Amino acid sequence: MDFDNINRTELAQLGEFGLIKHLTQHIKLTHQSTIKGVGDDAAVINNANLQTVISTDMLVEGVHFDLTYVPLKHLGFKSVAVNLSDIYAMNAEPKQILVSIAISNRFSLEALEELYAGMLLACNKYNIDLVGGDTTTNQSGLVISITAIGTAKFDDIVYRNGAKESNLLCVSGDLGGAYMGLQILEREKTIFKDNPKIQPDLSGKDYILERQLKPEPRKDIIDVLKKLAIKPTAMIDISDGLSSEILHICTQSEVGVELYEEKIPIDQLTFDTAREFNLDPTLCALSGGEDYELLFTIDIGDYEKIKNVKEFTIIGHITNKAKGCNMVAKAGTVHELKAQGWNAMQNKA
Amino acid sequence: MDFDNINRTELAQLGEFGLIKHLTQHIKLTHQSTIKGVGDDAAVINNANLQTVISTDMLVEGVHFDLTYVPLKHLGFKSVAVNLSDIYAMNAEPKQILVSIAISNRFSLEALEELYAGMLLACNKYNIDLVGGDTTTNQSGLVISITAIGTAKFDDIVYRNGAKESNLLCVSGDLGGAYMGLQILEREKTIFKDNPKIQPDLSGKDYILERQLKPEPRKDIIDVLKKLAIKPTAMIDISDGLSSEILHICTQSEVGVELYEEKIPIDQLTFDTAREFNLDPTLCALSGGEDYELLFTIDIGDYEKIKNVKEFTIIGHITNKAKGCNMVAKAGTVHELKAQGWNAMQNKA
Numbered sequence: 001m002d003f004d005n006i007n008r009t010e011l012a013q014l015g016e017f018g019l020i021k022h023l024t025q026h027i028k029l030t031h032q033s034t035i036k037g038v039g040d041d042a043a044v045i046n047n048a049n050l051q052t053v054i055s056t057d058m059l060v061e062g063v064h065f066d067l068t069y070v071p072l073k074h075l076g077f078k079s080v081a082v083n084l085s086d087i088y089a090m091n092a093e094p095k096q097i098l099v100s101i102a103i104s105n106r107f108s109l110e111a112l113e114e115l116y117a118g119m120l121l122a123c124n125k126y127n128i129d130l131v132g133g134d135t136t137t138n139q140s141g142l143v144i145s146i147t148a149i150g151t152a153k154f155d156d157i158v159y160r161n162g163a164k165e166s167n168l169l170c171v172s173g174d175l176g177g178a179y180m181g182l183q184i185l186e187r188e189k190t191i192f193k194d195n196p197k198i199q200p201d202l203s204g205k206d207y208i209l210e211r212q213l214k215p216e217p218r219k220d221i222i223d224v225l226k227k228l229a230i231k232p233t234a235m236i237d238i239s240d241g242l243s244s245e246i247l248h249i250c251t252q253s254e255v256g257v258e259l260y261e262e263k264i265p266i267d268q269l270t271f272d273t274a275r276e277f278n279l280d281p282t283l284c285a286l287s288g289g290e291d292y293e294l295l296f297t298i299d300i301g302d303y304e305k306i307k308n309v310k311e312f313t314i315i316g317h318i319t320n321k322a323k324g325c326n327m328v329a330k331a332g333t334v335h336e337l338k339a340q341g342w343n344a345m346q347n348k349a
Numbered sequence: 350m351d352f353d354n355i356n357r358t359e360l361a362q363l364g365e366f367g368l369i370k371h372l373t374q375h376i377k378l379t380h381q382s383t384i385k386g387v388g389d390d391a392a393v394i395n396n397a398n399l400q401t402v403i404s405t406d407m408l409v410e411g412v413h414f415d416l417t418y419v420p421l422k423h424l425g426f427k428s429v430a431v432n433l434s435d436i437y438a439m440n441a442e443p444k445q446i447l448v449s450i451a452i453s454n455r456f457s458l459e460a461l462e463e464l465y466a467g468m469l470l471a472c473n474k475y476n477i478d479l480v481g482g483d484t485t486t487n488q489s490g491l492v493i494s495i496t497a498i499g500t501a502k503f504d505d506i507v508y509r510n511g512a513k514e515s516n517l518l519c520v521s522g523d524l525g526g527a528y529m530g531l532q533i534l535e536r537e538k539t540i541f542k543d544n545p546k547i548q549p550d551l552s553g554k555d556y557i558l559e560r561q562l563k564p565e566p567r568k569d570i571i572d573v574l575k576k577l578a579i580k581p582t583a584m585i586d587i588s589d590g591l592s593s594e595i596l597h598i599c600t601q602s603e604v605g606v607e608l609y610e611e612k613i614p615i616d617q618l619t620f621d622t623a624r625e626f627n628l629d630p631t632l633c634a635l636s637g638g639e640d641y642e643l644l645f646t647i648d649i650g651d652y653e654k655i656k657n658v659k660e661f662t663i664i665g666h667i668t669n670k671a672k673g674c675n676m677v678a679k680a681g682t683v684h685e686l687k688a689q690g691w692n693a694m695q696n697k698a
Contacts, residue, residue, distance in 0.1 A: 043403045044439070044506060047396035054392045054403075056481060056496055058449040062488045090393070100407040100494050132405060138492070139411045145449050145483075145494035147405055157393060 009109035022109070026120055027130050031095050034129045043131035045096060050151040053094075055086035057148075061141030069185045069200075072111055074213040075144075076118025082239065083148035084126055085217035085292045089237035090159075091225070092152035096131045097123065100145040102138035115144075126219060156231065158296070163234040163253035167297040169316040170232075170306070172221045174265040175242055176281060179288025180273040181205070181212030187277075207269050215292040221311055222294075228305045232296035243286040244339045245295050247325055253297075256323040259316035259337065261330050286327075286337075358458040371458070375469060376479050380444050383478045392480035394445060399500035402443075404435035410490030418534045418549075421460055423562040424493075425467025431588065432497035433475055434566035434641045438586035439508075440574070441501035445480045446472065449494040451487035464493075475568060505580065507645070512583040512602035516646040516667040519581075521570045521660055523614040524591055525630060528637025529622040530554070530561030536626075556618050564641040570660055571643075577654045581645035592635040593688045594644050596674055602646075605672040608665035608686065610679050635676075635686075 014022060034045060045052065059065060059079050067075075080097060087094035099119060103112065123130055128148075188200035202209060217237075225232065234253055236245045242264065250257050264285050274281040297318055298306065306312070325337040363371060383394060394401065408414060408428050416424075429446060436443035448468060452461065472479055477497075537549035551558060566586075574581065583602055585594045591613070599606050613634050623630040646667055647655065655661070674686040 044501075045401040045403065047399070047401055050396070052394040052396055052401050052498075054394065054445075054447060054481065054496070054498065056447045056449050056483055056494070058451055058483045058485050058492075058494060060451045060485055060487050060492075063451075063486050096403075098403060098405045098496060100405050102407055102409045102412070102492060132403065134405055134407045134494075136407050136409055137412050138409050138490075140489050141487075143407075143409075143451060143487070143492050143494075145405070145407060145492075147403070147447060147496040149401075149403065152393075 010105070014109065024130075026116075029129045029131070030127060031129050034096060034131060043096065043098065045131070045149065047151065051092075051154055051157060053087055053090050053092040053150040053152055053157070055083060055148050056145065057083045057086065058143065058145040060143050066185075066189070067142070069189055070213060072114035073118035073121070076115040076120075077122045077214055078118075079144045079146055080119050080122035080126075080128070081215050081217050082292060083146045084122070084128065084219075085215075085237040085239070087148050087150035088217050088219055088222050089235050089294060090150070090152060091156050091222060091232065091235060092150040093222075094126065094128055094148050094150040096129045096149040098147040098149075099130060099133035100135070101133070102136050102143040104138050104140055104142070107142070126217065158232050158235040159252075160234050160236050160249050161252035162232075163249050163255050163297040163318045164299075165255060165318055165320055166300050167233050167318040168300055168303065168314050169246070169257060169259065169295070169297055169318060170312045170314050171238070171242070171265065171293055171295050172218050172312040173291070173293040174267045174270065175238065175291050175293060176266050176274065176284035176288050177208045177211035177270045178215060178290035178292075179212075179284045180270050180277070181208035181210070182290070183277055183279075184209060184273065185212065205269070205273065207267065208273060212290065215290065217292055218294045224309065224311050228302075228309070230298055230302050230305055232298050235294060235296035238291045238293045238295055239289055240339075241285075241287040241289040242295065243337050244289070247337060247339050249295070249297065250318075250321075250325050253318070254321050256319040256321050257316055257325045257337070258319050258323070259327040261327055263313060263315040265313045265315075359454070363458065373479075375465075378478045378480070379476060380478050383445060383480055392445065392447065394480070394498065396500065400441075400503055400506060402436055402439050402441040402499040402501055402506070403496060404432060405494065405496040406432045406435065407492065407494040409492050415534075415538070416491070418538055419562060421463040422467035422470070425464040425469075426471045426563055427467075428493045428495055429468050429471035429475075429477070430564050430566050431641060432495045433471070433477065433568075434564075434586040434588070436497050436499035437566050437568055437571050438584050438643060439499070439501065440505050440571060440581065440584060441499040442571075443475065443477055443497050443499040445478045445498040447496040447498075448479060448482035449484070450482070451485050451492040453487050453489055453491070456491070475566065507581050507584040508601075509583050509585050509598050510601035512598050512604050512646040512667050513648075514604060514667055514669055515649050516582050517649055517652065517663050518595070518606060518608065518644070518646055518665040518667060519655070519661045520587070520591070520614065520642055520644050520664050521567050522640070522642040523616045523619065524587065524640050524642060525615050525623065525633035525637050526557045526560035526619045527564060527639035527641075528561075528633045529619050529626070530557035530559070531639070532626055532628075533558060533622065534561065554618070554622065556616065557622060561639065564639065566641055567643045573658065573660050577651075577658070579647055579651050579654055581647050584643060584645035587640045587642045587644055588638055589688075590634075590636040590638040591644065592686050593638070596686055596688050598644070598646065599667075599670075599674050602667075603670050605668040605670050606665055606674045606686070607668050607672070608676040610676055612662060612664040614662045614664075
């Protein structure tokens with residue numbers, strides 16, 4: 001990434017307040033409930049009889065992203081997207097975000113503008129008000145911390161702890177793509193390091209690169225469920241990998257699960273690329289993470305309503321806690337599900 | 350700071366979820382409005398007819414704090430305190446916080462426990478629910494990002510933009526102490542670096558060290574104002590320095606100000622220590638920052654109610670915008686007020 005382009009403006013020229021003013025000048029507030037956005041000590045949100053739903057996520061350079069291949073605009077978009085995903089996973093509607101960033105003077109104003117442009121693109125697409133935040137310096141890497149705030153009716157909110165025996169386990173979209181996109185980017189980075197004259201070969205990998213660089217939170221799934229008059233019994237978004245998220249639901253709901261390997265939705269490009277890297281495609285779906293799809297359980301009585309819905313797939317069912325959390329492999333063998341999380345994240349750095 | 354004590358537990362031993370579970374085990378939820386705290390995708394807060402007030406602040410190692418002399422427990426307390434201060438500055442009551450931290454493996458679990466103990470101490474003292482957050486790794490320094498959420502009645506909220514001509518300008522407590530505390534700590538650090546055998550000499554400096562290391566947000570001022578049935582016309586907390594905050598109020602309210610140097614409350618120890626460092630005590634109050642006192646304007650009709658209140662001081666009055674923002678010095682000369690902010694912050698690093 002080239003921070004030393006000819007349009008470089010030093011941050012020191014603007015000063016803190018000048019920088020904030022500059023970065024926030026394009027923010028538009030659209031919700032009637034946003035009483036006060038950026039510009040005071042705190043944001044004020046009007047709530048009638050709705051619940052306020054709040055979530056926060058931090059993205060750290062060198063841990064969650066690598067600026068040698070992640071464009072700042074995509075990073076801005078993604079950092080908002082992953083926060084919205086948490087709110088949708090509550091079956092709530094995100095409405096506001098607060099954005100805090102710590103930056104070193106390695107970044108020019110133009111670089112920061114790119115980052116904000118990506119954030120505002122996501123805000124625009126998902127109808128979100130950016131209502132506040134904090135901007136500070138950092139000695140080395142870039143750190144982005146976003147808090148998302150949403151609303152939902154009391155009875156509509158879906159937690160992780162409501163899964164019941166015989167519930168169907170469903171997942172939206174397909175899995176493992178974001179992880180394979182990351183593998184492609186890491187490979188090209190290594191090749192580029194060895195020989196900077198070789199241009200990165202990303203041809204034909206568009207889908208999985210987009211899954212990694214510009215994930216879309218599944219607002220549409222929330223809408224589909226509402227239309228079908230289905231309220232999931234439990235729901236979570238897939239940030240750490242299918243396996244880890246299933247275990248979260250099972251632990252908090254005090255239930256077991258039977259997951260069918262053959263039912264896990266994996267895109268053909270993800271599958272082929274995993275094979276190209278000598279990786280097991282199923283393992284990529286189970287432990288890769290960052291797909292930001294929604295994983296949820298529904299009452300078996302809702303089966304008729306969903307059997308023809310193409311936006312999500314039934315991948316298993318909830319069992320008694322004593323039966324444990326298992327995956328039935330394609331070969332018929334049974335494997336205990338294991339969590340990744342921290343370790344998986346470490347490997348991504 | 351010694352991170353390599355004999356009780357060291359490697360973070361890797363716990364894993365991400367184990368760490369979160371460990372760190373959050375002592376959290377107690379007290380507000381009826383906290384429907385859901387840590388443990389799901391987002392926190393849920395019930396709001397009847399109150400406004401939700403939200404603010405966020407990020408603290409970065411090497412920029413906002415130096416772990417060579419800031420104990421982690423104090424850092425935890427302060428990081429919560431500065432966020433609550435923003436909510437009080439809206440004349441609102443903080444009720445929940447979300448805490449995100451990025452840490453390197455340089456920290457042991459015991460070190461993190463200290464940090465959290467300080468945070469929970471502040472939560473306990475100010476009756477705050479810690480309802481969520483994110484914990485991630487960082488390659489180098491410690492980054493703490495906190496979002497505070499509060500409530501207020503619509504008519505009670507005080508913004509920065511309501512100051513009117515002839516309003517009285519008031520400030521709580523005394524100013525410049527936090528900055529002088531920092532000077533002491535920086536001096537002792539330099540001496541220690543040159544000769545590690547010399548023990549730091551902090552005797553007699555307790556008050557200003559506490560101002561720097563463990564600031565208290567002024568909940569009591571909000572309570573006093575309520576008791577006196579006074580609603581300030583504008584209010585802000587002093588994080589960047591008196592001068593900068595006065596200018597925020599004047600800019601947003603489109604008014605001028607006349608500040609009297611002789612009225613600025615400066616503690617004797619702050620004054621004497623400034624002299625010891627060959628610094629102008631008034632300048633420390635104007636540009637030092639981090640005092641976390643409340644600066645506010647009130648209608649002159651409220652003068653009778655406040656003239657005997659000892660918790661705050663009248664330091665000037667609001668004028669017509671055309672008259673500008675000025676300080677009348679002790680010698681009678683008039684000086685234009687200038688903002689600091691970014692630059693002041695840089696110097697603190």
